[in-house]
Amino acid sequence: MRLRNFAAVATVAVVLVATAACSSGGGTGGTAGGKTLTYWASNQGTSIANDKEVLAPVLADFKKKTGIDVKLEVVGWNNLQTRINTAVTSGVGPDVVNIGNTWAPYLSATGAFLPYDSANMTAIGGKDKFVPTALATGGEAGKTVTSVPLYGLAYGLYYNKKMFSEAGLTPPTTWEEMVSDAKKLTNASTGVYGMGLEAGSYTENVHFAFITAEQNGASLFNGTKPDFTSTGVVSGVKRYIDLMQTDKVVNPSNAQYTNGTEASADFAKGKVAMIVNQDNADALLTSNGMTSSAYGVVPIPSPTGGKNVSSGIQGINLSVFKNTKNKDAALQFVKYMTSASTQGILGKPYASIPVLKGVTPTFTDDAAIAKTFSDVYNNRSRPYPLVPLEGAFETNVGNALNGMFATIATKGTVSIADVKTAMQAAQDKTNAAG
Amino acid sequence: MVLELFIHVAPMVVGIWMSFIKLTQLYIANWSAAPFLGFGNYSVALDFNAAQGSSLLRSFFTTCIFTIFVVGISWVLGMAAAVALQRSFWGRGFLRTLFLIPYAVPMYAGIIAWKFMFQQQTGAINFILSSLHLVGPDTKPFWLIGSNALVSVIVVAIWRMWPFAFLMLMAGLQSVSEDLYEASALDGARPFRQWRSITLPSLGQVNTVLLLVMFLWTFNDFNTPFILFGGNQPPAGDLISMHIYNASFVNLSFGFGSAMSVLLLLFLLIVTGIYLFITNRRSKDA
Numbered sequence: 001m002r003l004r005n006f007a008a009v010a011t012v013a014v015v016l017v018a019t020a021a022c023s024s025g026g027g028t029g030g031t032a033g034g035k036t037l038t039y040w041a042s043n044q045g046t047s048i049a050n051d052k053e054v055l056a057p058v059l060a061d062f063k064k065k066t067g068i069d070v071k072l073e074v075v076g077w078n079n080l081q082t083r084i085n086t087a088v089t090s091g092v093g094p095d096v097v098n099i100g101n102t103w104a105p106y107l108s109a110t111g112a113f114l115p116y117d118s119a120n121m122t123a124i125g126g127k128d129k130f131v132p133t134a135l136a137t138g139g140e141a142g143k144t145v146t147s148v149p150l151y152g153l154a155y156g157l158y159y160n161k162k163m164f165s166e167a168g169l170t171p172p173t174t175w176e177e178m179v180s181d182a183k184k185l186t187n188a189s190t191g192v193y194g195m196g197l198e199a200g201s202y203t204e205n206v207h208f209a210f211i212t213a214e215q216n217g218a219s220l221f222n223g224t225k226p227d228f229t230s231t232g233v234v235s236g237v238k239r240y241i242d243l244m245q246t247d248k249v250v251n252p253s254n255a256q257y258t259n260g261t262e263a264s265a266d267f268a269k270g271k272v273a274m275i276v277n278q279d280n281a282d283a284l285l286t287s288n289g290m291t292s293s294a295y296g297v298v299p300i301p302s303p304t305g306g307k308n309v310s311s312g313i314q315g316i317n318l319s320v321f322k323n324t325k326n327k328d329a330a331l332q333f334v335k336y337m338t339s340a341s342t343q344g345i346l347g348k349p350y351a352s353i354p355v356l357k358g359v360t361p362t363f364t365d366d367a368a369i370a371k372t373f374s375d376v377y378n379n380r381s382r383p384y385p386l387v388p389l390e391g392a393f394e395t396n397v398g399n400a401l402n403g404m405f406a407t408i409a410t411k412g413t414v415s416i417a418d419v420k421t422a423m424q425a426a427q428d429k430t431n432a433a434g
Numbered sequence: 435m436v437l438e439l440f441i442h443v444a445p446m447v448v449g450i451w452m453s454f455i456k457l458t459q460l461y462i463a464n465w466s467a468a469p470f471l472g473f474g475n476y477s478v479a480l481d482f483n484a485a486q487g488s489s490l491l492r493s494f495f496t497t498c499i500f501t502i503f504v505v506g507i508s509w510v511l512g513m514a515a516a517v518a519l520q521r522s523f524w525g526r527g528f529l530r531t532l533f534l535i536p537y538a539v540p541m542y543a544g545i546i547a548w549k550f551m552f553q554q555q556t557g558a559i560n561f562i563l564s565s566l567h568l569v570g571p572d573t574k575p576f577w578l579i580g581s582n583a584l585v586s587v588i589v590v591a592i593w594r595m596w597p598f599a600f601l602m603l604m605a606g607l608q609s610v611s612e613d614l615y616e617a618s619a620l621d622g623a624r625p626f627r628q629w630r631s632i633t634l635p636s637l638g639q640v641n642t643v644l645l646l647v648m649f650l651w652t653f654n655d656f657n658t659p660f661i662l663f664g665g666n667q668p669p670a671g672d673l674i675s676m677h678i679y680n681a682s683f684v685n686l687s688f689g690f691g692s693a694m695s696v697l698l699l700l701f702l703l704i705v706t707g708i709y710l711f712i713t714n715r716r717s718k719d720a
Contacts, residue, residue: 078664085683089462110459110686200579202666253555255579258664388460395684399666402579406668410580428485432478433458433685 036069037329038094040083042316044151044350046283048074054349062336068329077203078259081391087321088112095324096333100203101137101315102384104147106391108139113146114320114327115139123328124148124335133383134355137313141386147317148338151346152353153278154377155207155311156297156369158285163273171296175215175239175303178274182249185273194249196263196272199405200256202398205240207312208276209397212236214309214382215302221385226393226430228423237401237419239303245408255402255409264288267295276300278314279363279373280351297369299376310380315355353377392433396426446699453692462686475693490694492669493677496584500673501652504591508648511592512599517629520607530604537597545661548590552577552662578663583671591658595648606640607633642713649709650702674698 039059045051051074059070073094075083081103087093088110099107107113114120116138121127127135134152138145157178159171167185172178182194198204213220218232227233244250251272257263261284267275268288275281282292299310318337320330336342343356351363353373364370384390400422404414453475455461461468481487515533519526536544551558560574569575577586614632623631634641656675659667667676678698682691 082683085686089683089686089688106459106686110462111464112462200666256554256576258666391459392685402666403669406576406579410576410582412580425485425489429685432486432681432690433687 035067035329036071037096037326037333038071039073039333040080040094040097041072041074042080042098042100043074043076044280044316044352046287048076050283054346058337058342058345062333065336066329066332068332070333076259081395091323093321095321095326095330097319097321098150098316099147099319101147101149101317102312102394103391104138104145104317104319105140105386106388107319108143108146109388112322114322114324114330115144115146116148117144120331123331124338129338129340129356131355131357133313133378133381134315137315137383137386138317139386140388147319148334149315149355150318150337150352151316151350152355152377153280153314153316153351154353154373154381155211155276155278155300155314156372156376157274157300158267158277158281158295158297159274160267160270160272161294161296163270171298172301173298174301175306178301179243179247179249182243182274183247186249188248188251191251191271193251193272194274195243196257196266196275197243197250197254197405198257198260198263199244199250199254199409200258200402201260202395202402204260204398205401205405206394206398207314208240209233209237209401210312210382210384211300211309212240214312215306217307219385220393220397221387221389224387224389226389226427228393228397228427228430229420234416234420234423237404237423238414238416241401241404241408241414241419244405245414252409255405279353279369282351282364283349292364292366297372299372299380308380309382310376311382313377313381313383315353389430389433392430393426396429397423400426449692450696452688453696455689457687457689457692459686462688468689471689475690476697478690479693479697486690489672490674490677493672493674496670496672497653497674500584500588500591500655501649503588504595504652504655505645505648507588507592508596508599509645511596512601512603515596515600516603516607517633519604533600534597536593537601541594541657542661544594545590545658548586548593549578549662549664552586554578579668581670583663583668587659587662587671587673590662591652591655594658595652599644599648602640602644603637606637610636638717642717646706646709650706653702654698 041051041055043051045054052072055072055074059072063069080098081100084093084097084099084103084107087097088107091112108115116124116127130149131152134149135145137149138147157172163185164171164181167181169181169184172181178195185194186192210220213233213236216232216236218230218236219227220233221227244252244254251266254263263272263275264277264281264284265288266272268285268290279297285295286292299308302308302310318334320327320334324330338356340356340359343352343354343359344362346352347354347359347362353363354361361370361374363373385393404419404422407414407418454471454473455468456471456474457468478484478486479490482491519530519533550556554560554574554576557577559577560569563569564571564574575582577583610633615628618628618632654675655673656679659671659673659676660679663671663676667673667680674694678691678694681694682688
């Protein structure tokens with residue numbers, strides 16, 4: 001009996017200790033004196049090694065100016081979100097982190113990031129230095145932002161100039177033209193296709209679920225509630241997956257393309273005539289042997305009668321973990337990374353559209369391409385839903401589209417009813433995350 | 435005693451407690467604020483008409499099929515290899531080592547190698563199949579997406595599991611006396627008869643434990659699907675441990691994930707209990 005009492009007491013004690021440990025979990029990465037920061041950067045260059053090369057001189061310069069050492073880790077896109085989620089959950093993570101700007105609302109809702117309230121915003125140079133549309137992606141609608149824009153990005157339709165001129169085609173201005181051009185350029189027997197897609201990448205797929213829905217004038221969220229099964233959303237998804245299914249202008253093997261680089265490599269090698277990509281494709285294309293003058297870029301076209309939307313407001317934002325032991329150093333680092341001089345240095349290698357007011361774009365030497373992307377970013381982009389369930393929307397809808405492409409690639413068919421069923425399942429899962 | 439409780443029991447208790455609260459993205463930075471749900475998470479998991487429940491049920495059945503094939507085939511392969519290597523012959527040591535390689539290769543490296551081999555365009559599997567003219571160049575199957583994904587993950591799991599069966603059965607066979615085989619050979623028993631009447635009964639205890647351990651490991655297997663599918667498993671390969679992981683770490687629904695874990699724990703406890711009850715009774719009868 002005595003033993004049982006002891007066991008009961010011990011159990012309770014252990015549980016209390018464990019819960020206390022869970023709820024207090026501290027940040028890591030700080031040595032005494034706050035002279036070392038841990039920074040997780042996203043993969044913006046051609047490879048993780050390339051990112052380290054690009055960032056090393058910037059971080060060395062920061063250390064020279066402030067005496068603060070930055071421990072860099074570059075995290076690939078296929079597991080960046082999971083790493084951040086795990087860090088948020090455990091409370092053990094870096095001091096400063098790059099996030100996809102569409103994740104900002106849900107990460108803000110977790111409460112894990114430091115809000116840029118007026119004091120913190122002043123410490124990084126004030127909110128007036130940022131382009132307002134870029135800064136608006138920094139958190140939940142109507143709340144203090146928990147991330148600030150670092151790199152601005154936008155989607156475009158890249159086309160192979162030579163393949164187009166040989167076929168006597170001009171770049172498409174409507175979705176229907178894009179499909180008919182792609183059909184003319186497809187020759188499955190030689191393995192050449194009109195379009196290439198990262199059809200196994202949930203992050204890419206979900207962007208097109210969003211863009212096609214916006215083109216149809218449909219909204220993915222009704223207030224803060226997911227609304228994935230409306231006609232506009234479902235027919236948008238169908239239009240996108242039909243590029244592989246009924247138009248047959250996308251090689252079914254693209255269903256296994258997951259890391260955001262394979263379709264670009266096919267494009268550079270002349271195996272596909274068009275790709276959809278953000279404006280930072282140049283480094284990847286040239287590293288695969290394509291010269292910059294061999295391709296042109298136009299806005300991703302809308303279907304006839306649709307709304308002129310070609311992109312979400314894409315980009316990378318910078319956040320500080322709330323439990324950092326080096327808050328001041330972290331804010332100094334954010335200030336440095338979002339300063340005009342650093343932005344000028346990183347703008348070219350990362351092909352970033354300026355997120356600061358009055359900064360000249362350096363992301364390309366091609367005036368036509370610069371004009372296309374500036375037009376897309378400023379006039380043809382829509383913000384992603386600024387709601388806490390945005391993260392769950394991305395994973396569930398993105399994975400639903402991955403599944404549809406997999407079905408098509410393995411000789412199945414996806415009807416409009418199948419799309420609706422899959423989107424309903426994604427919606428149920430998204431609701432469960434709230 | 436206290437240490438044992440801390441290491442062993444505390445995580446389970448915390449897990450069970452988590453399954454009763456609404457631990458979503460809004461509360462993971464501050465668990466204590468999460469509202470108490472009672473059996474709310476469980477009723478979602480067990481409502482098989484809704485999306486969450488039906489996908490859990492499908493994942494459960496997928497895992498059952500996965501487990502039956504992996505444990506069954508691994509056991510057969512392990513047994514065949516152990517019996518084949520029971521008698522001493524030239525090169526036995528080499529074959530033993532060779533058979534144990536999959537068990538010795540670091541898990542991550544081994545499974546990544548399989549992942550490359552299963553690629554549709556460039557993988558070794560499709561290269562071999564098309565060299566043998568089993569598939570045409572335009573009809574190369576996908577192995578990592580679509581319905582073949584279950585076959586792929588079963589193959590890789592068997593590759594990992596069967597050397598363990600082989601090792602255990604080989605150890606068990608060391609205790610079987612050569613005299614028994616010689617005596618039965620004098621009585622005119624053929625090899626299969628010898629295997630059924632001498633080898634199998636002698637391995638009774640080993641098999642009881644081996645099958646149970648393999649069942650538990652396989653049913654809970656996380657590494658194989660996670661590495662093979664890169665955390666983004668196709669529906670056909672949606673094994674239950676990955677399913678729970680996705681609910682927890684991707685959708686940040688830890689309460690719901692914990693509820694599913696507790697259900698999995700209960701299922702495994704019940705199966706193990708029944709299994710041990712039956713095998714104990716049988717060995718007492720014998």
